[in-house]
Amino acid sequence: MPVLGIETSCDETGVAVYDGARGLLAHRLHSQIDTHARYGGVVPELASRDHIRKLAPLIREALTDAGISRHGLDGVAYTRGPGLAGALLVGAATARSLAYALDIPAAGIHHMEAHLLAPRLEADPPAFPFVALLVSGGHTMLVQVAGVGRYRLLGESVDDAAGEAFDKTAKLLGLGYPGGPAVEKAAREGDPKRFRFPRPMTDRPGLDFSFSGLKTHTLNTVQREGDDPQTRADVARAFQDAVIDTLAIKCRRALQATATPRLVIAGGVGANAALRERLAEVAEAHHARVFYPRPEFCTDNGAMVAYAGHLRLAAGESEPTAFDVAPRWDLESLSPPSGESRK
Ligand code: KG4
Ligand code: ZN
DSSP states (O other): OEEEEEEOSSSEEEEEEEETTTEEEEEEEEEOHHHHHTTTSOOHHHHHHHHHHHHHHHHHHHHHHHTOOGGGOOEEEEEEESSOHHHHHHHHHHHHHHHHHHTOOEEEEEHHHHHHHGGGGSSSOOOSSEEEEEEOSSOEEEEEEEETTEEEEEEEBSSSOHHHHHHHHHHHTTOOSSHHHHHHHHHHTSOTTTOOOOOTTOSSSSSOBOOHHHHHHHHHHHHHHOOOHHHHHHHHHHHHHHHHHHHHHHHHHHHHHHTOSEEEEESGGGGOHHHHHHHHHHHHHTTOEEEOOOHHHHSSOSHHHHHHHHHHHHTTOOOOSOOOOOSSOOGGGOOOOTTSOOO
16 A cells, blocks of 8 residues: 655655555655755745745656556655644645545644654564654654554653754854754864753753753853864864753653653654764663664655555545644644554
8 A cells, every 4th residue: 555655844855655565665855955054044935935846756756766656556645744834735735636636545644753653664663662752953852652643742842942952053153054963073073071061951850851051051152262163063062962961861761750661763863873872872771772763764754754644544544635734733632543442
C-alpha cells in the first residue's frame, strides 16, 4: 500500500513514498536555506511561494524514483500542523486535490508525531513504549510514547525552542543561518574551559526547559570579551555545552521518572553529533538504548510524514474532503489510529 507523504510546514519541501510491505520507496527534499539565509531566518511568505514552485516537480520525481505512477498510490498524507499557515496550506491543498482526483484517502499528519515516529523508519526500530526528546527549531519537548497516537507530554520549553536558541546564538555570533550546524562547527574549535553558561531550570525538579536566557548570556559575553574568531568559537562551545547538558539532565530525569528503557531523539537539533554522544552516555548509565533517525530524517522531511500517514491510513483512518490546517496543534489531543483499541 504505497502512501505519498508531503511535508511543507516550514522551510523544507519534502516528498516521499512509503509502502507498508516494502518500506521507504523514495524520498526527495528541497531545502529553502538559500532563500532565507540572507534574511537570517525563515520568511513565511517566501516559504509558501517556494513550496508552490517545488512541490509538484518533487512529487513527480519521487514517484519516478519509486517506480510507480500516481495511479499506483493508495493514499496521501500531508503535514496538517503545527507550522506556518501559508506553507501548510500549500501541502494540504496539493495533497487533498491529488487524493480527490485519484479517489484515494488522505490524512493530515501532526508534524511532531511524524518526527517522533521517524526512528521507526530505520533498520533497528525502537519498540514501544519509549521516551522521545523532540528538539527542533519550533519545539522542545519530552514525550512519553506508549504507542502510535498515545502521547503524554512530560515537559516542554517555556520560551525558545532549542533549535531557535541555536539559530539566535548563531546570528549574534555572525555565524549565519541555519544556526545549528554553524554553531556546532564553531564549537569544535572552542575552549570548553573559558566560559561557563548556566544550565537553565536544572536546579529545580521538573522536565520543562527554558532557553531564552542563553542568548542574553551569549550577547553579554561577546560584548564584554570581543568577537574575534577564537572568542566566538569559545562562546559557541559554552552555549552548546549548556544546551546539551540541560537536555541530558532532563532526559535522565525522564528515563528515571518513566522507568522506560528506550530514548528516542528526533527533530533538527538531534543531528548535533555532540548531543548524540552525550545522550548515548546518559542512556548507557540507565541501561537504556538510544535511537535516532538518520541525520537527514532528523530535520524536516517527507519520509516521516509518509510513514506516519501509512500507519494511520492502513488503520482505516481518513478525513472528509474538506480540509484545514492547524498552525497550532496540541500533541496530546491525538488518538490512536482508528481501528486500534486504547489499552
Ligand atoms: O526539525 P527541523 O528541521 O525543523 C523544525 O521543525 O523546526 O529543525 C530545524 C532546527 C533549526 O533550528 C536548526 O538550527 C537545528 O534544527 N539544527 C541543529 C543542527 N542541525 C539543525 N541544531 C544543532 N546542531 C545541529 N547540527
Ligand atoms: Zn520539524
